[in-house]
Amino acid sequence: FVKIIFSFALLQVAAHANYCNYDGCSGVPMGCCDDAALQYCNADSGQCTGACEGQWCDGSFSYCTWSTCDGVIRSTEWCNAGVANCEGVCGGMWCTNGGSDGTGPTAGTPIPAPLPAPTTPAPINPSAGSATTTRYWDCSGGACGCAYLPFGPGTDNEPSHCYSNAMFAAPAGNQHGAAFYGTAAVSQILFGYNTQWLGPGCGTCYKLTGTSNIPGTPTTTNTIVLKAANLCPPQNPACSGNRVHFDIAVPGFDVTQYSFAHVCPSRESNEDAGFSACESWMLNSQDPTQNCDCSAFNSPVLEAGCNNFLSLNWNNPSVQYESVECPFELERLNCWEENGNQYPFGVPEFCESNVDDSPTNPPVPNPTEAPVPAPTEAPVPAPTQAPVPAPTEAPVPAPTQAPVPAPTQAPVPAPTQAPVPAPTEAPVPAPTQAPVPAPTEAPVPAPTQAPVPAPTEAPVPAPTQAPVPAPTQAPVP
Numbered sequence: 001f002v003k004i005i006f007s008f009a010l011l012q013v014a015a016h017a018n019y020c021n022y023d024g025c026s027g028v029p030m031g032c033c034d035d036a037a038l039q040y041c042n043a044d045s046g047q048c049t050g051a052c053e054g055q056w057c058d059g060s061f062s063y064c065t066w067s068t069c070d071g072v073i074r075s076t077e078w079c080n081a082g083v084a085n086c087e088g089v090c091g092g093m094w095c096t097n098g099g100s101d102g103t104g105p106t107a108g109t110p111i112p113a114p115l116p117a118p119t120t121p122a123p124i125n126p127s128a129g130s131a132t133t134t135r136y137w138d139c140s141g142g143a144c145g146c147a148y149l150p151f152g153p154g155t156d157n158e159p160s161h162c163y164s165n166a167m168f169a170a171p172a173g174n175q176h177g178a179a180f181y182g183t184a185a186v187s188q189i190l191f192g193y194n195t196q197w198l199g200p201g202c203g204t205c206y207k208l209t210g211t212s213n214i215p216g217t218p219t220t221t222n223t224i225v226l227k228a229a230n231l232c233p234p235q236n237p238a239c240s241g242n243r244v245h246f247d248i249a250v251p252g253f254d255v256t257q258y259s260f261a262h263v264c265p266s267r268e269s270n271e272d273a274g275f276s277a278c279e280s281w282m283l284n285s286q287d288p289t290q291n292c293d294c295s296a297f298n299s300p301v302l303e304a305g306c307n308n309f310l311s312l313n314w315n316n317p318s319v320q321y322e323s324v325e326c327p328f329e330l331e332r333l334n335c336w337e338e339n340g341n342q343y344p345f346g347v348p349e350f351c352e353s354n355v356d357d358s359p360t361n362p363p364v365p366n367p368t369e370a371p372v373p374a375p376t377e378a379p380v381p382a383p384t385q386a387p388v389p390a391p392t393e394a395p396v397p398a399p400t401q402a403p404v405p406a407p408t409q410a411p412v413p414a415p416t417q418a419p420v421p422a423p424t425e426a427p428v429p430a431p432t433q434a435p436v437p438a439p440t441e442a443p444v445p446a447p448t449q450a451p452v453p454a455p456t457e458a459p460v461p462a463p464t465q466a467p468v469p470a471p472t473q474a475p476v477p
Contacts, residue, residue: 017097018058020048025057025070028080038080038237051286062096069095079241085332098301124187128322133210135253135309136185137161137275139264142204142230143191146183146334148347150267156343160267162351164333165229165249166305174327176207178225180308181330181354185230185247187239196231198336204228205326212313214288215457222312227330235261244321250309251302252278252294278306282315301353329354 019029020041029042041052048054052198064079064086079086084458139157141147150160167182184206192199209223232239232247239245252274264275274297281292294306334344334351342349 017060018045018056019061019097020052020054021057022054025055025059026060027061029063030054031455059296060096061070062094064092065095065356069093069097093280126244126323129320131208131319131321132238133208133246133248133314133316133319135248135250135314136259137166137249137251137254137264138259138262139275140261141269142185143199144229144231145198145339145343146229146333146351148334148344149343150350153345158267158344160263161249162201162334162347163251163299163301163305164350164352164354166251166302166354167224167249167308168304168329168354169308170225170303170327171329176223176225176324176327178207178223179312180222181222181327182224182226182305182308183229183249183330183333185232185249186228187243187245188234189242189244190228191231196233196319199231201228201328203335203337205324205330206246206321207324208319208321210314210317210319211313213315213317214282214313215286217313220313224312225324225327226325227333227336229333235260239447243378246319246321248309250278250305251275251297252292252306253281253309255279271299271302272297274302274306274396281310288315301355336454375423 005328019030029038041054045056048056062080062083079092086092086094103362139160142161145159146162146165147159148162149155149158151158165183167180170178170181172177172189186201186204187205190204190206191201205225205227207223207225208309209221211221212219226246226248229249230247232245234240236245236247237243239247251271254264254275256276256279265272268275274294277294277296278292282288284291292306294303294310294312297303297306332338332350333354334348336342338350339348438463
């Protein structure tokens with residue numbers, strides 16, 4: 001499934017019980033920014049007092065874990081606040097680490113939290129509130145089936161994330177005021193409990209509003225709308241318990257060293273350079289212009305998704321979120337249900353891309369753009385071989401009721417709709433044998449496209465039977 005960017009993989013706390021703190025060495029390990037940084041800040045004194053700007057403390061401390069009391073901080077600050085939180089909702093084990101005398105980790109000795117801790121977690125409304133964010137793209141397919149089979153039918157165990165999951169520009173003037181649309185892996189509380197596949201939260205859309213947090217860059221607030229397309233597993237501390245977390249799908253930003261399921265080299269080898277192009281962004285350097293090259297992608301969809309996220313200057317900020325109705329552009333993206341409850345055959349349009357390139361209003365051909373065939377190319381049947389259609393199929397009004405329109409008012413029909421007879425080969429029949437069709441059924445061709453026969457070659461019927469128009473207008477076929 002997925003991982004978080006700042007998941008610095010079970011960093012071991014020193015045996016002599018040092019920890020990072022912002023409350024006068026109160027005995028509670030803390031992180032600088034959010035729970036995603038908790039493990040990083042408690043790894044060593046350099047990281048605590050440097051990037052985390054905390055106080056490196058020496059002494060006994062208590063913490064919550066989900067395995068053994070081995071000194072590894074795996075939980076969140078809320079779970080670490082007290083034994084009730086840890087062993088209650090968090091479902092963990094409360095541990096005490098020894099002081100500077102070198103005492104190793106021991107279990108089962110509760111130490112009161114320095115601040116009063118509620119016996120139950122604060123109520124969380126899954127439809128709105130505050131949340132944490134990270135970014136990922138591991139090519140693993142995901143828990144909502146928003147994927148395709150790069151190796152074809154019969155390889156359901158090797159799906160790959162649809163490129164359409166990448167962030168793309170939202171339409172101007174959209175109802176949410178969003179700059180971008182995209183997808184994310186959501187924490188268990190949003191995805192649905194007791195399942196890791198096709199949870200009830202799949203396909204739900206959320207509006208996130210956050211502020212850029214890159215030092216030295218302009219502070220801007222942006223809104224994006226994300227569709228739940230994957231599960232951020234509870235093994236990730238930021239996604240455990242009742243934590244509301246969005247792991248935003250951003251091609252190129254997966255930190256392969258700490259990823260739970262990074263399979264891009266094997267499933268998307270043609271884009272391998274792109275998928276690792278930004279994994280060290282804001283990690284090995286605090287310069288946002290370093291360690292990211294979105295142009296490494298071959299796919300313009302993936303490259304755009306990489307650049308769109310980068311333009312936000314979001315380095316795992318906290319955001320305000322609310323559940324919203326999915327816009328059409330996200331609703332149509334191919335996931336499990338859209339593919340008929342299976343992986344698709346081939347790559348559907350809105351799996352390969354999240355942009356509709358077809359025009360919204362197909363152009364209507366102009367009559368002047370429909371070429372008229374030369375008279376010699378339109379065979380004319382003999383009068384006895386071309387019976388006049390029955391009135392019920394093509395009713396023809398009397399000549400006195402359907403005057404011939406001026407040439408400028410008669411559009412040139414397509415060749416298959418109104419073949420133009422050769423003037424020299426089509427004598428004018430008597431009105432009783434070949435009544436003049438209605439202008440809309442058989443428009444008269446323009447004079448330049450239908451040459452006027454000489455009067456001696458086109459016999460004119462008696463005036464009392466069929467008045468003949470002036471030669472400069474259009475001979476009546």
